[in-house]
Amino acid sequence: MYLLEVADLKVKVENRIILDGVSFGLKSGEIHILFGPNGSGKTTLIGTIIGLPTYEVVSGRILFMGEDITGKSVDERAKFGIGVGFQNPPEIAGVKLGDLLKFCLGKSLEDEFSEEEMRLIEAFRLKDFLKRETHVGFSGGERKRSEILQLLFLKPKVLLLDEPDSGVDVESLKIIAGEIQRYIESSGASALIITHKGDILEYVNAKYGCVLLNGKIHCFTDPKHVYEDIKREGYEGCIKCQVKSEEKW
Amino acid sequence: MPSEKRGEMVELAGKDSLKSIPHKILEEAYKAGAASDEERAGTFFHIDTSTVYSRVNELFKGKVELMDIKVALQKYQWLSDYMWSAVPREGDAFTRRVAEDFSGGYFLRILPDAEVTFPLQSCMVITQENLEQRLHNIIIAEENSKAHLITSCLQHSTVTSATHIGVTEIYVKRGAYLNSTMVHQWREESMVRPRSAAIINENGTFVSNYICLRPVRDVQMYPVAYCMGEGSKAIFNSILYGHRNTFMDIGSKAILEGRESRAEMISRAVTREGSKIIVRGSIEGNGQDCKGHLECKGLILDDESFLQSIPELTARSKSIEITHEAAVGRISEKEIVYLMTRKLSREQAVSLIIRGFMDAGIMGLPETLSDEINRIIDIAAKV
Numbered sequence: 294m295y296l297l298e299v300a301d302l303k304v305k306v307e308n309r310i311i312l313d314g315v316s317f318g319l320k321s322g323e324i325h326i327l328f329g330p331n332g333s334g335k336t337t338l339i340g341t342i343i344g345l346p347t348y349e350v351v352s353g354r355i356l357f358m359g360e361d362i363t364g365k366s367v368d369e370r371a372k373f374g375i376g377v378g379f380q381n382p383p384e385i386a387g388v389k390l391g392d393l394l395k396f397c398l399g400k401s402l403e404d405e406f407s408e409e410e411m412r413l414i415e416a417f418r419l420k421d422f423l424k425r426e427t428h429v430g431f432s433g434g435e436r437k438r439s440e441i442l443q444l445l446f447l448k449p450k451v452l453l454l455d456e457p458d459s460g461v462d463v464e465s466l467k468i469i470a471g472e473i474q475r476y477i478e479s480s481g482a483s484a485l486i487i488t489h490k491g492d493i494l495e496y497v498n499a500k501y502g503c504v505l506l507n508g509k510i511h512c513f514t515d516p517k518h519v520y521e522d523i524k525r526e527g528y529e530g531c532i533k534c535q536v537k538s539e540e541k542w
Numbered sequence: 543m544p545s546e547k548r549g550e551m552v553e554l555a556g557k558d559s560l561k562s563i564p565h566k567i568l569e570e571a572y573k574a575g576a577a578s579d580e581e582r583a584g585t586f587f588h589i590d591t592s593t594v595y596s597r598v599n600e601l602f603k604g605k606v607e608l609m610d611i612k613v614a615l616q617k618y619q620w621l622s623d624y625m626w627s628a629v630p631r632e633g634d635a636f637t638r639r640v641a642e643d644f645s646g647g648y649f650l651r652i653l654p655d656a657e658v659t660f661p662l663q664s665c666m667v668i669t670q671e672n673l674e675q676r677l678h679n680i681i682i683a684e685e686n687s688k689a690h691l692i693t694s695c696l697q698h699s700t701v702t703s704a705t706h707i708g709v710t711e712i713y714v715k716r717g718a719y720l721n722s723t724m725v726h727q728w729r730e731e732s733m734v735r736p737r738s739a740a741i742i743n744e745n746g747t748f749v750s751n752y753i754c755l756r757p758v759r760d761v762q763m764y765p766v767a768y769c770m771g772e773g774s775k776a777i778f779n780s781i782l783y784g785h786r787n788t789f790m791d792i793g794s795k796a797i798l799e800g801r802e803s804r805a806e807m808i809s810r811a812v813t814r815e816g817s818k819i820i821v822r823g824s825i826e827g828n829g830q831d832c833k834g835h836l837e838c839k840g841l842i843l844d845d846e847s848f849l850q851s852i853p854e855l856t857a858r859s860k861s862i863e864i865t866h867e868a869a870v871g872r873i874s875e876k877e878i879v880y881l882m883t884r885k886l887s888r889e890q891a892v893s894l895i896i897r898g899f900m901d902a903g904i905m906g907l908p909e910t911l912s913d914e915i916n917r918i919i920d921i922a923a924k925v
């Protein structure tokens with residue numbers, strides 16, 4: 294059974310069809326990688342799954358553990374266990390990152406972080422940021438680290454990660470990706486990771502890679518293979534090879 | 543009229559301890575942000591028409607003088623020179639009313655070179671129905687002194703309707719730093735007319751923080767800072783939360799006369815539930831090389847409310863540099879939805895953003911003071 298299943302999803306943004314029949318499923322413990330050129334609709338897909346109002350579902354369904362969540366609100370989906378690490382998270386002026394992390398953990402503001410939580414905060418090199426306003430004046434990589442840490446603290450069943458590696462230095466990437474992998478192994482959650490680069494594949498154990506192009510998902514095979522193909526043949530060339538795994542992705 | 547609507551009279555047991563103040567009033571004062579310990583450098587309570595408590599902690603003897611203004615006027619002949627020197631006696635109907643007759647107020651003097659690390663606090667309380675409280679306060683920050691003052695003005699919860707007119711004249715002498723925070727906790731039927739002005743001498747700094755978070759019928763004020771001395775500085779910060787049909791017309795004005803004098807104004811206003819807030823700000827650059835910046839941000843949460851920002855920038859010399867930045871409008875939907883992905887409901891997200899919007903962090907104060915103000919905001923926002 295799929296943790297998350299997307300069936301023939303068509304999505305409009307500002308009256309333009311961006312996703313034109315996308316289907317896939319994520320099983321417990323699996324990590325899938327989604328490639329695709331700029332503007333192909335990768336962020337749109339994640340935004341639609343979590344229910345952002347910008348994205349209008351024209352047809353198709355989103356199922357979470359078998360239940361249709363297409364009409365649910367964003368916070369309901371988050372409470373079900375869908376977690377998003379955004380590509381461009383907003384600044385939340387006046388809200389301290391430390392407070393937001395406590396909300397993510399379901400703690401109240403008076404509660405302290407546990408030792409394990411502090412360990413993660415330090416591993417993400419965010420200890421000095423706890424008192425700062427969320428993302429205000431953060432560098433690109435700092436923002437990403439904050440985003441992924443929040444996501445891990447939410448303890449989701451499905452992680453939707455939108456370019457967790459872009460703008461992140463080599464050392465941080467190793468830590469971030471390593472913690473994601475650890476979380477998935479220990480919790481049985483699954484993840485969909487959007488990336489433009491292959492480096493992250495060194496640190497996470499991803500089962501499938503695929504390409505979003507022209508509103509549809511193509512290729513369902515070893516992500517390293519997909520990445521090498523894209524580098525060699527380009528996105529259009531890559532999807533022509535038609536290698537597909539037997540399983541429905 | 544039902545009898546419980548009438549305010550209770552306050553029995554004065556003595557002036558030497560906070561314990562002389564009825565428990566209920568103290569409790570409300572704490573809610574308005576007054577600190578509950580007696581460790582403060584100085585604490586002053588004026589309830590209705592009398593000064594009930596006025597004390598300078600032993601620790602701060604020799605650094606601060608704090609007493610009832612009427613007592614001070616008898617003690618110091620020279621003090622009358624400071625009366626109506628910053629605020630014009632004939633300024634308007636309200637200043638004239640205070641000039642005619644007033645019940646008291648505080649005289650606070652921070653002695654030369656003294657540094658007071660704890661905030662001084664004063665509480666102006668109304669417990670009588672339909673009272674018109676008229677006060678006259680004078681603050682003198684002597685040369686090279688440094689102090690924080692927190693004034694809470696509040697109304698006993700059994701009183702529905704009252705008027706408060708408070709004249710405050712502030713003198714910041716050479717090299718002195720005075721940081722004054724005023725917290726207003728009025729009730730839905732109150733009319734409030736503070737009239738204050740500050741005169742700032744050479745290299746002096748005056749910081750005025752104004753916080754009004756509880757519903758109030760009508761507050762109007764337009765304090766003025768005269769930066770007379772070279773290198774003098776005036777900073778006005780305000781956090782305004784208008785709900786339940788509140789009307790606030792809050793302005794601040796800085797007149798930059800001294801060479802290289804500076805002014806900064808930052809305001810945050812939130813309006814909802816049929817409230818109306820007007821935020822004015824005026825910086826007038828007259829002297830050489832004066833600089834000023836004015837920032838106003840406002841959130842409006844429904845169609846019944848009103849929010850207006852009126853900035854005024856004046857230059858009278860080519861060396862002047864005054865800028866402003868203003869934005870009024872809705873809460874960012876992007877931020878709300880982002881927080882909802884963190885399992886917050888829409889309502890929780892909205893209140894977190896509003897709370898963040900009103901965070902004392904905007905005031906650029908030292909951490910202890912900004913924690914103190916945040917504590918006040920938290921308490922007030924919960925009520």
Ligand SMILES: Nc1ncnc2c1ncn2[C@@H]1O[C@H](COP(=O)(O)OP(=O)(O)OP(=O)(O)O)[C@@H](O)[C@H]1O
Nearest residue numbers: 306307311329330331332333334335336337338347
């Ligand atoms: N709010 C919006 N208004 C108008 N167009 C939008 C909006 N959001 C997305 N789009 C458009 O939808 C298309 C898909 O955008 P999306 O962000 O999903 O791309 P992406 O695959 O994530 O690209 P990238 O790799 O650059 O992040 C783009 O052409 C984009 O311009």
Ligand SMILES: [Mg+2]
Nearest residue numbers: 335336380455
């Ligand atoms: Mg994207």
